[in-house]
Amino acid sequence: MTTTMTEPEMTCHELVELVTEYLEDAMTASERERLEQHLAACGPCVRYLDQMRRTIQSVGHLHEEAIAPAARNGLLRVFRAWKSEAPG
Numbered sequence: 394m395t396t397t398m399t400e401p402e403m404t405c406h407e408l409v410e411l412v413t414e415y416l417e418d419a420m421t422a423s424e425r426e427r428l429e430q431h432l433a434a435c436g437p438c439v440r441y442l443d444q445m446r447r448t449i450q451s452v453g454h455l456h457e458e459a460i461a462p463a464a465r466n467g468l469l470r471v472f473r474a475w476k477s478e479a480p481g
C-alpha cells in the first residue's frame with residue numbers, strides 16, 4: 394500500500410489513455426477516483442467518455458480499432474487548444 398500525499402492531477406491525455414480501462418472497470422480505485430475528479434472539472438472529457446460508452450454499446454465490446462489514432466490525435470489537439478485558452 395502506497396501513501397502518496399500529492400497525487401498529480403490527471404491530464405486529458407492520461408484520461409484518453411485510461412478511458413478503456415475505466416469503461417471496462419479494469420482500473421484501481423485510486424485511479425478511478427483521479428479520473429472521476431478530472432471528469433468533474435473537464436467538460437470535453439465528459440463528452441469523450443460519453444462517446445466512448447456509446448461506441449462500446451454499438452460494437453458490443455471494446456477493441457483498439459474503436460479508437461482510431463487520427464480521431465484520438467484530433468481530440469488531443471482540441472483539448473490542447475481548449476487548455477491554452479483557459480486562464481492559468
Ligand SMILES: [Zn+2]
Nearest residue numbers: 404405435438
Ligand atoms: Zn480533460
